[in-house]
Amino acid sequence: MWAAGSPALNQCNQAAGRPSNRGETVWYAASHYRGKVQTQISGGAWVTWDCNGHECSMSGPWGNDLSVESCRNLAAKVGRISAYSNSAGAEWRSGSRELTSCNAAAR
Structure with missing residues (x-):
C-alpha cells in the first residue's frame, strides 16, 4: 500500500490523469464560450471542441505540439x-507571441 503523498502514489495518480495509451493528447483553450464547436486542425482533420464557459477541450491522436x-x-x-x-505539457500563456498570433483571428 502506498502512503498519501508518496512518490509512488503521486506517479500513479499522474498517469491516471493522462490520456489513454491510444496515443491521444488533450488540448485545452481558456474561453468563456459555451457549446460544441467544430474546427479544422493542422493537417485538415475536423475536430469537435467541447466548451463549458471556462475552457474548451478536445482530444485525439495528433501529436503533442500546439499549433x-x-x-x-x-x-x-x-x-x-x-x-x-495540452496534456503533454505544452502551454501558451497570455502575452506570448503564439497566443497573440492566435487571437488575431478572434471574432
Missing part, C-alpha cells in the same frame, strides 16, 4: 483565448 493554425481556427469561432495548452 497556431489550430488555435486561430478555434479563436475565429469562440473569440479570444486567454491560454492554450
